[in-house]
Amino acid sequence: MASGVLVYADHREGSVLAGTKEALGAARRLADQIGGPVSAALIGNGVAGLAQELIQSGADTVYVADAPALDKYTNATYLPALDAIVSQADPAVVLFSKSLVTLDLAPRFAFRRGVGLANDVIDLKVENGQVIASRPVYGGSAMAEVLPEGTPQMFTIRGKTQEPLTPDPSRQGNVVPVSVTVSEGPVKVIDQQKERASGPKLQDATRIVSGGRGIGEAKENWRQLEELAEVLGGAVGASRAAVDAGWVPTHMQIGLTGTTVSPDLYIAVAISGAVQHMAGCSGAKTIVAINKDPEAAIFKQARFGVEGDWKKIIPALTKELKAMM
Ligand SMILES: Cc1cc2nc3c(=O)[nH]c(=O)nc-3n(C[C@H](O)[C@H](O)[C@H](O)COP(=O)(O)OP(=O)(O)OC[C@H]3O[C@@H](n4cnc5c(N)ncnc54)[C@H](O)[C@@H]3O)c2cc1C
Structure with missing residues (x-):
């Protein structure tokens, strides 16, 4: 009978992603309530070293599907590998952390298995041995409780x-190699280009x-915002309006359909404070809003508000901070 929780281990360039470790934390807490082990599905080429x-x-337990054909993610190769691991581990619950890979992989895998998937989950609880998820709906203005049907229950966090x-470096576990036969699917990754980035990543800033x-x-x-961020040792983000206009790259978008951040300090400059934007930054410890419109919604969410033209405020703030450093 299916038991325990399996986490899909997402990794890039030889490192386990932070979201995977968060999902493992959630898996541990769920397994304490529903019983069974916590396992991880590690798929890739030359990735066995990440098991520890x-x-x-x-x-x-870490189930490892390690093969040259799994070097780059494609759903045609990763789906059968994940399928083989889930068949072997037989978990009651499968957790994915939200990323560009899992946004593609998780729904396809749920469809393949004929089970439900709760996407973009922010909380999990156990009732009568089943896992129920909370997820924001209507752009973050309401919460829905979702019970995915079928076994395993699947969630993207x-x-x-x-x-x-x-x-805990002293923790002991099992590493189980899983052999999978994968053949190239209709999609072939020919080349991958890394976006040039300097300073800390938005998620970590x-x-x-x-x-x-x-x-x-x-x-x-935008250079003026970069300069302020540099003085603070931080990163620059953006609203979707700025991204959609093509002024800044997509990876800078914060919000419901962008990155979720929870920094100590979030300075929102000329951002109105739409719910979809706030969904991505409301976890910040301190929000400072700079806006020329005294009625802007952002002022209701901010701890500190500065009413005025950013073109005057930002250079003055940067100058003062530089003088203090
Ligand atoms: C399904 C869905 C998903 C979405 N996902 C996201 C998301 O992930 N992230 C996101 O950000 N949005 C998202 N949106 C869009 C969101 O609803 C807003 O349209 C968007 O956040 C508005 O961006 P903004 O605040 O930059 O622009 P605006 O709402 O146009 O606000 C601009 C602000 O700048 C101020 N301003 C202008 N000039 C100055 C000046 N010189 N000095 C000071 N202040 C000034 C104005 O007073 C105004 O408050 C989503 C929408 C939908 C429907």
Whole structure:
């Protein structure tokens, strides 16, 4: 009979993603209530070395499908590998952390298995031995409780909503190699280009300066936000309006359909404070809003508000901070 919780171990460039460790923390807490082991599905080429990191983060058993054909993610190759692992582990619950890979993999796998999937989950609880998820709906203005039907129950978890366990280097676990026969599917990854980025990643930054439509198109305007972020040792984010306008790249978008961040300090510059934007930054410890419209919704969410034109405020703030450093 199916038991325990399996986590899909998402990794990039030889490192386990932070979201996977958060999912392992959630898996441990669920397994304590529904019983059974916590396992991880590790798929890729030359990835076996990551198994120990997964064990330290909470996995009892790591199932590893390691093959040259699994070098780059395609659903045609990863789906059969995950299928083989889930058949062997027979978990009651499968958790994915939300990423570009799992947004493709999880629904396809749920369809393949004929079971339900709750997407973009921010909380999990157990009732009568079954896992129920909470997820934001209507752009974050309401919460829905969802019970995915079938076995295993499947969930994709939003980043920064679950606590990872403190890594324990003395934790012992099993590593189980799983052999899978994969053949190239109709899609072939020919090349991958890494986006050039400097400074801390948005997800990891403790200080974020974020710009909205009111910043405008000019590169020099965005350069001013970068300068403030540099002084603070932080990163620059943006609203979807700025991304959709093509002023900044997609990876900078914060919000419901962008990245979820929870920095110590979030400075929202010329951002109105739409619910879809706030869904991605309401976890910030302190929000500072700079906006020329005193009625802007962002002022209701911010701890500190500065009413005025950012073009005057940002250079003055950067200058003062530089003088203090
Ligand atoms: C399904 C769905 C998903 C979405 N997902 C996201 C998401 O992930 N992230 C996201 O951000 N949005 C998202 N949106 C869009 C969201 O609803 C808003 O349209 C968007 O956040 C608005 O961006 P903004 O605040 O930059 O622009 P606006 O709402 O146009 O606000 C611009 C602000 O700049 C101020 N301003 C202008 N000039 C100055 C100045 N010189 N000095 C100071 N202030 C100034 C104005 O007073 C105004 O408050 C989503 C919408 C939908 C329907």
